Amino acid sequence: MTGPGLRARKKQDTRAALAAATLELAAEHGLAAVTVEQIAARAGVSYRTFFNYFSGKEEALLRPGGAGPGTFGPRLLGQDPALPVLAAARAALHEELAVLESDRAAWQLRLTLIADDEALLPRLVELGATGEREMTAAVAARTGQDAERDLYPALVGAVLGCAVRVTLARWHRLEGRAPLPRLLDEALDALAAGLPDPASPS
C-alpha cells in the first residue's frame, strides 16, 4: 500500500518544480524574456520534458496544477436548488476563490506578471475559457436549458468569467488590502442589480 505510488509522486514533484521555476524566472526577468529551456534547466529536467507537463510557459504560470477536471460544476450543482442561479454561483465562486487566498503571495505575484506582460491577460482568458464552458454547462444543468442553444447559460457563464477576472484585477491593484470575497460580492451585486449607473464619483 504505497498510497499514491512513487511514480505519481515524482510526477507531481516535477510538475511543481516546473511551475515554481516558471514563476521564479518570470518574476526575475518577465515571462516573455524567459525561455522554456531556462525553465527546464532550473527544474532539473530536459527541454523536451517540459512539454510533457505543460503546453507552454503560460500554462505553467497560470495553471500550475495542470489541467485537472474543474470543480465549479459540482460546486454549483451542490448548492440549494431553491436559490436563484446568481446566488448559487456566488456561493460556488467563493469556494473556488478560497484557493487563491490560501496561496496569496504566489497568486499576487502571478497577477503582477499578468498586469505587466499585457499579453498574458488574454491568455488568462484562454485558460479561463475552460472554466467558462464549465460554468455555462453547470448553469444550463441548473436551469434545465440547453447550453448550446439558449442565451441564458452562455451569457451567465461568460459574465461570471468577466466578474472573476475584474475582481482579481482589483484585488491585485489593492494589493490584497481588501478581502477577495468582498470584492467578488461587489461585482456580483452590481451584476444582480442590472449594472445601474453608479451614484456619483465618491
Next chain:
Amino acid sequence: MTGPGLRARKKQDTRAALAAATLELAAEHGLAAVTVEQIAARAGVSYRTFFNYFSGKEEALLRPGGAGPGTFGPRLLGQDPALPVLAAARAALHEELAVLESDRAAWQLRLTLIADDEALLPRLVELGATGEREMTAAVAARTGQDAERDLYPALVGAVLGCAVRVTLARWHRLEGRAPLPRLLDEALDALAAGLPDPASPS
C-alpha cells in the same frame, strides 16, 4: 490632388489581399493548417511583408482592416448624456455591429472558423481586449469615474465585451436567421434586468 494617394491605395490593396487570402485558405484547410508563407504567396507578396501588415494569421483573419483607432469610444460619448450608461452603450454597440451585417457572408465564415478552431475564440477575446479597454475608458469618461481604480467602468467594459461575444456566437449558430440587433438587445436586456432566472425552458 490624388486624394488618398497611390501609395496609400496600394497599401490598402495589399492589406485586403492578405486578409482575403487568409480567409480563403483558412476556409479551405482550417487556419491552423495554413502557413504565413502560403498566405503571402496567394496574396502575391513575400513572407516577410506579411508581418508589415499583421502580427500573425489570427489578426489577419479576425481584424482584416488592421489595428485602427477604434470607434466605440467616440460613439459612446456621442450619445445623449442623459441616457443611462447601458442604454448609451446599447446604441453605440448597434452602430459598431452594423459593420458586420454589411459584410455578412465573410463574418459568418470567420465565426465558423472560430467555432471550429477552438483555439481561436480566446484569440478573438485577445483582439477584443483592445475594444474592452476602449469601452472601459469610455464608460469611465461618461460616469466621471477612474478607469483604473473604480469597479464600475472595468466591470461594464468587460461585461459588454462578453455580451458581444455571446451574441456573435448565437448569431452564428442561428446562421443569421435572427437579426443581429435583436440578439444583442436580448443579451443587453438580460444584463439590464440583473440576469434573473429564466422563466422556464420553452
Next chain:
DNA sequence: CGCAAGATTGCACTGTGTGCAAGAAAAGTG
C-alpha cells in the same frame, strides 16, 4: 531627371512546439 521617404524583400537567427525512437526507471509477475 534626381533625390528623399517609404515599402518590399532576402537573410540570418532565436525560440516554440511536435513526432519519433531509443533508453531509463518503476510496476507487476512468477
Next chain:
DNA sequence: CACTTTTCTTGCACACAGTGCAATCTTGCG
C-alpha cells in the same frame, strides 16, 4: 530475484513563427 510490461524521459530532427538588419526597389515631389 530475474524478467516483462508499462510509463516517463530524453535527444534528435524538423517545420514554423516572428524579428532585426541591410539591400533594393518604388513612389512622391521638387
